[in-house]
Amino acid sequence: MAWTKTYSGSEPMRVNKWLATEGVCSRREADALIEKGLVKINGEVLTEAGYKIEDGQTLSLTEKAARRLDNQLSLMFHKPVGIVSGTPEPGEIPAVRLINEESLSGRAHAIPGRNNKLAPLGRLDKDSRGLLIMSEDGVLAKALIGPESKLEKEYHVKVRGDVTEEKLKLLRHGLELDGRQLRPAAVTVIKGNELKFLLREGRNRQIRRMCDLVDLRVLDLMRVRIGPLSLAGLPEGKWRPISARERDELLRWEAKGFSAEPTAPVIAEPVRRPAPAGKRPPAGGKRPPGAGKKPIGKPRSDAPPSSKPKPNEPKFKRTKLAPRKRTPIK
Structure with missing residues (x-):
């Protein structure tokens, strides 16, 4: 069994x-x-x-x-502008039609065919681009688009209009759509009029409608990450399968409500260790003269060798890695 x-x-x-x-x-x-x-x-x-x-x-x-x-297939697709995620209207091209052997990036153990029922897990409208997850996996679908899903999605959005702190505060918390209060969002300025949105819900055209409420017009919208899965390295119009390890990580992020945003560093209190029995200071609290000073003279023969390089030895050089390529915002 x-x-x-x-x-x-x-x-x-x-x-x-x-x-x-x-x-x-x-x-x-x-x-x-x-x-x-x-x-x-x-x-x-x-x-x-x-x-x-x-x-x-x-x-x-x-x-x-x-x-x-x-054998259930799950994949990530870099959707271009002009392609619809779900059921197309007459004359429109659905994303599933572009999932074939020619558009595969890397390798896959199977190529989707007519018998596969791939469904988009999350909205990404026709005018938007970026990461789209498609799957036959019901458990993964519930984690990504279920009513109680807490999975974080990251978007890079280019807008037209004055980006003020007051507008950012409204975008982060205080707006409602269709008579329902939106969940708090993390909205920050990347540079100029380019914003980063971190959402944990997916209302219909949510970011565009949020921006409209604060007199900002969306010029370009790109989803770059869903939970731990990032779009980096996947060319536009290409797809690749999601591994079993990545599936497990997606489910773990959703269950724990993880975020990719760095948290404030925790400063630990210094740990005070008791001095050895033979070296404790006297009861009065005063240390004997000369205590704590380094001894003068040659180092002991059994002391560990110095970690500093000798004059004739080559120094260690750090290798600098080139920055990872990302799809630019149009």
Whole structure:
């Protein structure tokens, strides 16, 4: 069996919900596995989709079920302007149509075909560009676009208009769209009229509408990061698969609510260690004359050699790495 675990909950739980809670698959995927007879309870094939597993019962997935889940494709795509993320209108080109062997950057164990049902995980409108994640993975979809998702997204936005501190304060907190208060956002100035947005939600055309409310017009909008996945190094119009390690990291970031923003450094208090028994100062607190001074004379023969290079030895040189290339903001 590919995946086996014994349920230990205090109350019975539907099998599809438990598999989703364990991060094995989505509820819909679990129902599909049950329908095909790929799930077993205590060694017997489960046939009832609404079955509730009880404390002490063992659930197993067959090897075929594991292969089916492992073969789900997830990829990141550098979407250009003019391409739509989801269902296209007449005359529009959907992003999924550009996912083929010719547009692959690097290597992939499989090329998406007609049988693959890749869905965009997150909005990125036609006039915007940048990182778009597409996947068949229901667990990943819930982590990225579920109603309780806390995954951070980073955007670089070029605007027209006067960028003032008052406008930045409103963008960070204080605006509402469609009668609902927005979650707090981190908005900073990169340079001039180029701003960086860090959001944990994805309303329809959210950044453009936020800027409109403070009399700023968006000229260019680019998503450069989703959680730990960065667009750096992926050319425009190209895609690459998301590895199992990157998938696990995405789920970990979402569960913990991690942020790429550096936090304030923590200054630790100095640790005072007690002096050795033979070298403690007298009870009065005064140290004997000469205490703490370095001895005069030649160093001991058993002392460790100096780390300073000798006159004839070459000095260590640090290698400076070139800055990583990033797609410029138009």
